[in-house]
Amino acid sequence: MNTVITISREFGSGGHSIGKQVAEKLGIPFLDSQIVEEVAKESGFAKDYVKKADEAASYPDLFITSNIFSTNYFDSPQEQIQKIQSEYIIEQAKKGPCVIAGRCADYVLENAGIPALNVFIHASMEFRKNRVLNVYGETDERIEKRIEKKDKGRKSYYRYYTDRKFGEYENYALSLDSGILGEEKCIEYIIDAAENFNK
Amino acid sequence: MNTVITISREFGSGGHSIGKQVAEKLGIPFLDSQIVEEVAKESGFAKDYVKKADEAASYPDLFITSNIFSTNYFDSPQEQIQKIQSEYIIEQAKKGPCVIAGRCADYVLENAGIPALNVFIHASMEFRKNRVLNVYGETDERIEKRIEKKDKGRKSYYRYYTDRKFGEYENYALSLDSGILGEEKCIEYIIDAAENFNK
Numbered sequence: 001m002n003t004v005i006t007i008s009r010e011f012g013s014g015g016h017s018i019g020k021q022v023a024e025k026l027g028i029p030f031l032d033s034q035i036v037e038e039v040a041k042e043s044g045f046a047k048d049y050v051k052k053a054d055e056a057a058s059y060p061d062l063f064i065t066s067n068i069f070s071t072n073y074f075d076s077p078q079e080q081i082q083k084i085q086s087e088y089i090i091e092q093a094k095k096g097p098c099v100i101a102g103r104c105a106d107y108v109l110e111n112a113g114i115p116a117l118n119v120f121i122h123a124s125m126e127f128r129k130n131r132v133l134n135v136y137g138e139t140d141e142r143i144e145k146r147i148e149k150k151d152k153g154r155k156s157y158y159r160y161y162t163d164r165k166f167g168e169y170e171n172y173a174l175s176l177d178s179g180i181l182g183e184e185k186c187i188e189y190i191i192d193a194a195e196n197f198n199k
Numbered sequence: 200m201n202t203v204i205t206i207s208r209e210f211g212s213g214g215h216s217i218g219k220q221v222a223e224k225l226g227i228p229f230l231d232s233q234i235v236e237e238v239a240k241e242s243g244f245a246k247d248y249v250k251k252a253d254e255a256a257s258y259p260d261l262f263i264t265s266n267i268f269s270t271n272y273f274d275s276p277q278e279q280i281q282k283i284q285s286e287y288i289i290e291q292a293k294k295g296p297c298v299i300a301g302r303c304a305d306y307v308l309e310n311a312g313i314p315a316l317n318v319f320i321h322a323s324m325e326f327r328k329n330r331v332l333n334v335y336g337e338t339d340e341r342i343e344k345r346i347e348k349k350d351k352g353r354k355s356y357y358r359y360y361t362d363r364k365f366g367e368y369e370n371y372a373l374s375l376d377s378g379i380l381g382e383e384k385c386i387e388y389i390i391d392a393a394e395n396f397n398k
Contacts, residue, residue: 170321174373192388
């Protein structure tokens with residue numbers, strides 16, 4: 001198995017857990033959003049951010065938006081983090097097979113010309129509410145609000161950095177409803193597809 | 200196996216062939232768009248159409264649009280066909296497990312409260328061009344035009360009768376890229392998901 005797998009997912013769908021178990025079963029590294037973000041921050045963001053923020057302060061008009069791969073010196077802090085994250089994702093994918101959750105990894109690797117099995121995990125709001133309720137123990141109202149907020153955040157994050165719509169079928173080899181299929185089956189299909197990828 | 204399976208697909212993706220093989224392997228009926236359309240026509244459209252067209256000719260202003268489930272007497276011929284098709288799909292699904300390709304079957308069954316495993320099959324334009332070329336032997340230019348025309352037709356047909364976007368992940372338990380995964384694997388996952396549906 002020599003495949004890089006990316007997992008994009010709706011909040012509460014269990015996509016994170018599915019990605020983690022796929023990595024464990026295949027014995028390859030699992031990189032989730034948090035890990036990517038932390039590593040990116042440690043590896044250079046804090047230092048770079050302070051430096052660039054200092055310098056850019058003299059040119060406030062030059063704080064313009066850009067995509068992941070531009071090299072604009074005056075990117076916003078979030079855009080700098082995204083670039084360092086993208087570089088980190090590419091670096092890890094070049095090292096060998098791994099599972100990467102979130103961070104627009106499907107788009108990042110596609111643009112870097114690195115083949116990956118791209119997977120999208122989703123589920124109905126009802127299923128996600130129950131799942132989040134089981135995991136976090138909140139009330140119904142809070143859960144729904146939280147899910148909607150997270151959904152909105154992921155959609156706009158993905159749109160901003162990729163200029164594509166979150167979850168569109170064209171971008172994924174497999175889009176799976178974890179509520180209908182169950183976590184175990186999602187894991188099974190992903191592993192099987194990864195083992196047969198590019199054969 | 201007691202599951203109704205619907206297959207929506209991009210033209211040239213092999214979704215029709217996948218659906219047919221799933222039905223054969225499961226030993227259940229396969230209903231494609233052509234069959235549904237023919238049966239619907241034979242079962243009442245021709246007779247009804249002539250009758251209603253005759254009567255409606257006196258009230259041309261009353262030829263208004265409507266959705267699949269309305270019962271407007273002055274529907275256009277195409278809308279009448281769609282309604283008879285929908286009734287036929289529901290009737291077949293109530294009889295027992297089957298595979299239904301196209302004709303907005305996912306939407307029709309959902310609205311009729313009949314559980315179904317909804318599948319979407321897609322592939323890159325490059326893969327679909329090659330596949331259509333192999334099957335029909337046309338030139339590259341003709342193939343691309345034909346695919347785009349068919350894509351457009353399916354999208355607007357689905358949008359018109361369902362008011363939903365063709366291929367959106369929310370509506371499918373599995374969305375599979377037949378170009379990346381291969382026909383055999385798509386068949387395997389669909390059969391496995393069908394056998395575990397609602398368990």
